[in-house]
Amino acid sequence: MTDAYVSGASMIKVDKYYESNAIDLAIAAVSQLEDQLTTKKPDMLFLANAYSESTEEQVLLANKLARTLGYEIPAFRVESGDSSGGSAIYSAYLAVKSGIAKSVLVVGTEKLSDFPTSHLNDIISQNLDEEFSYRSGVVPQAYAAIQMKMYMKEYGVPREYFAEWPYHMHKYASENPFAYLKFPVEKEAILSSQIVSEPLRLFDTAARSDGASAVLITNHEIGKKISETPVKIEGVEMFTSHFDYRQLKAVQGALKPWREFRPDFYEIHDSYSVTAAMILEELGLERGKSLYMLDQIQVNYSGGLKARGYPGGATGVYQVAEGFMQLAGIFKGKRVRDANRGLVISADELGSVAITIGLSR
């Protein structure tokens, strides 16, 4: 089988864009790949977007984007909640690996900034089962809050423990020009921020925002032609499971094949501080202590969902773009030391879907 490469990546700053819709943002990201796309038109397009029916009152987005770019190629929207990005990358990987496509354009785009919190909460709650949870008025934050309480009880950690995550994410994001919350924060400010769902506070949650990112996935031949630094996709794994308060089964499953990989850095899907801790512990850090060990692991130098920002289903595409830029030595924020191998973990809101993407240079 052919090998697949990331041969180009771009993104716009994660932010509020009241003057642009999801297609406008997508074009802004894709336009930065103009040179590469002129050399080789893509054979397929995968668009990652989770919430357009509710946020844009739009469907058929992939076709609309392809048509806008002047392409008459197969174009698919991939929707898998917040793991849409990772799922779209997986789809593109399959297309290139199989030899059906030589070059695939993956675009993630999402608009979450147009709405008041109450409406956005309603949209994000569509991730829950419809019959009981959604209709009962449950919000995903409640699951994360209880997960956090259970974690605190299990490992005997204080509330202060979780402040480590936003503290580090903001520190990293302050160096990333594409980050939404590009400023450091003190731990006191984190610990006294607004209560979302006790004991979960605002700084424990992802910063909802707008964004778009584009990634070119090609075979080796095209990769060499359009990029000085094509990055090899060592593999993509996906695992789906039920939500579990006590463990991230999907993450465990999607990590299993990577035991021998030993990445130098990670980009993980930190919906909540507690999610970050639980993922880090699946990566091998000590349970109940992982957030005190952030100096020992190169994780989310983008600033993560917490501070780079959380553009819904586009997030996974950002993560892969950031991984590519780290390995190509062109990331504009905090650089990874000795970047040879990176692992991206794309997941949905509560971690019942996980996609792992291994990259190497």
Place this chain on the structure above:
Amino acid sequence: MRILPPKIWRNKDTHYALSASVCEKCGNVIFPARASCNKCGSFKVKLVKLSGKGTLLSFTKSHQIRTGYEKESPVYFGLIRLDEGIEILAPLVDVDDDPKDGSRVEATIRRLRVDSSNGLIEYGTKFRLIENE
């Protein structure tokens, strides 16, 4: 946000009777009820009504507001282990202070949300503390 009568109608067994399915092959309890088992994949399932009684394992007081549920904020959500052995997250009612983990709870029908455009009200299951059992 629109409340649509067909949706309320088809969810009546879930919300008014706590209808679940039990797998005839592996005994797994599935809530909300489905025609397939989410553990073993069997399609041989039968419908049962849950007792609506359970034990509170944990809870959170949520300050998040959702369109249609504005009047409910802040709201307690409880993680409940129903006596049939499954865990569900559901709103708690008539709770003024933090409840105690381990408290006994039971299902009750209450107002869930109101459609501001047509005035329709949706009712469904919430849980309250049982004083003496």
